[in-house]
Amino acid sequence: MSATAIPRVHTPPPPDPPVRPAKHYINATSGLASWLLTVDHKRITILYLISITIFFAIGGFFAMLVRLELITPQGDLMTAETYNRSFSMHGIAMVFFFLIPSIPATLGNFLVPIMCGARDLAFPKINLLSWYCFIVGAVFALATAFMGGVDTGWTFYTPYSSTYANGAVLTAILGAFFAGFSSILTGLNFIVTIHKMRAPGLTWFRMPLFLWAMYATSIIQILGTPVVAITLILVGLERGLGFGFFDPKLGGDPILMQHLFWFYSHPAVYVMILPPLGVMSELTAAFCRRRVYGYHFVALSSVAIAVISFIVWGHHLFTSGQSVYAGMVFSVLTFLVGIPSAIKVFNWMATMFKASISFEAPMIYAFGFIGLFTIGGVTGLFLATLGLDIHMHDTYFVVAHFHYIMVGSAIFSYMGGLHYWWPKITGKLYNDTLGCISAVLIFLGFNATFFPQFILGYMGMPRRYHAYPAEFQFLNICSSLGATLLAVGYVLPAIYFTWSLFKGKDAGPNPFKAKGLEWEIPSPPPTENFTKVPVVNSEPYDYAPGAGH
């Protein structure tokens, strides 16, 4: 069947040539104080963007140390202690200070009000407060690094963390604690904004899917984060003051800590992946020029994921001695939470069917996302399968699986979103060819780094090993080589994004000819976003008006 068989609707030729407004949120006021004390959600986006990029670089640096050490089986590049501190700092920096805030605090902060047709978030000052919470947490995290780091891993398992570990455990815990509060405040702000500040006509089922995803994420943030915050405080109390919560020598129960920790930290995986899923829906629609197929299912699957994600935490404890029957319940629930994710992938594919797919950098990232998310998703099924998890738990299979989801997929979507909305945020166009090249490089580098780890895992190589038996070396070398490619892929966007700020062409309000409230205002937008409150009287993504119902 050829494309010509499809009925065509012609849009009028593009209107005005791209222009950059004279006054916008970036130059509205000037001076450092005007940035550090800003309550404009768009400026706070920039503050977050800079902060989390720094942490991405720090986390990446430690990852590099880890991969370098693992090139040889002997622990020869650094001591075991340095190695353990490196992977711990890598995990803490990446999870608490990059991945959890990544999309919500940057793209979410920028887009939630605009997509709602609002002038700002419901509580602009709380939004600023959340950034300061993040910074306080960041200072503790950096202090931890300067005090020599911690070697507990990002999971802080007791009684190791509370009684046995050396290093700045308390400082690290406080860092994660404050970062957690920044996340709670962001979630709170989003929920209220989405409930209360939608423009006239913007009903729930007219919201872009990104808003649905942010809403679901926010629910997890405000319900789950307090639990991990308290858990970390309990670990701190046991360590600092000798209160017995988790150490059996003090009358505590070490497994209790794992339950509390994963009660948040499993849903936290969805704090990291739901926003990317939302971004993906936006990218698919924009670059297919198509309403997202099965809109209602995609929207509600986000909520379903958020709800079910709270009752699967026990899948991290299959080998901990938890009862066999509890294991079975958690296993079946874990399979269940996979279904809404599958629904999304199938719906995106259906959206592409007979669409008009454009190969620009954001869409290349979106394709990469689907690839990595599929592999990450199906390998999750292995770990949910009780009989297999006994063998695979705490091996490199787990490391590979969660990197495919939390790093591969999440970062692909984050990068895709950043490329898609970069012209809106900065008003500038980057070099699209370089964008496509970086997407391909990261995709290849990522798979070269992490695919060998699946094989290593099934062979039985445990995670967090400083030295390892010689027969694992070949695959470890493959992995380290892949990581080099990956690093190049990440550096490239840093270069052409920076270049675009100075030399890039003006983007104009809607360079991708996409639908959505954010594309109806100038790039960069004015401080108040909309001069006139917009009225929404159509479905989202109405590229072919009236379609789908």
Add this chain to the structure above:
Amino acid sequence: MWNFPLFPDAASSMAGQVDALYFFLVAVSLFFTVLIFAGCGYFAIKFKRVDENFIPAGQKDNMVLEVVWSVIPFFITLVMFAWGAVIFFRVYTPPEGAMEMYAVGKQWMWKTQHPEGHREINELHVPVGRDIKMTMTTEDVIHSFFIPAFRVKKDVVPGKYTTMWFKPTKVGKYHLFCAEYCGNQHSGMIGSVHVMEPADYEAWLAGVNRGETMAQAGERLFTRLGCASCHQEDNKGRCPTLKDIYSKPVPLQNGQRVIADESYLRESILKPQAKIVAGYQNQEMPTFQGQVSEDGLLQIVAYIKTLTKPDAVAAVAAPAAAAPKPATKGGNKK
């Protein structure tokens, strides 16, 4: 590094079953991955944008389609679940009459002990073809006892016993890893499991083993710590007899019943007040927390086990996980 296997040795009765399930999942995963990759690739080429102004027609959502692609994966995952659960249950349910071995984790070594009394460090010698049940704990932090070639793993947790079992099927030397991060020398907490022909095993054990069995050592401790002064043959109601209690239900003062497995015996010694035997609420047993090492505790437990006639054990060798069941039943009645 040029000798790199891509698949682990399979050396236990469980390995084949786990691998079969693994290949089933690999097949299903490959099917869906190829389907999605091919679909996206095909659509990407076929529906590439050629005309800048072309707007594709909208599609109608199809409820049937949505249900189909939710329900089919769901049923496939149910198969994975059921198959996985069966294997899980097998791996964590030690068979009756298994040979008993003991392991204590400690930063950063594995101390193993044979019932005959021989101790090893970072090594475990076992005969091929025998069911072997491990009873394990740790002196400090959580570790995890992992033998990839057997496809089994179990965390060892301070303050309690965890158990697992395996049946080696191939003579050879296999890795023993600590899988749960436990600090500085975590990756040094590795050793080997030596699977031997039964005759070789007997000969090896006879060669290395000197001194008393675990039960004899336990009996000596039992006397030295003064347990014997209360728990005598003719205890005249002062305290319960320890004869024939192992793996049997014990009625508690609060109306519940627990199976007297290793963990219960351990708790009875360290925290006697946690579960009080029915009829003995007025008799205090002192706690022995801090007075016995983990090794010593295992020896006492091994000794108490010998007080139970073997046929009596077999009758009630319920899975450890099933133990709480009768307990909760009683508890719910209240």
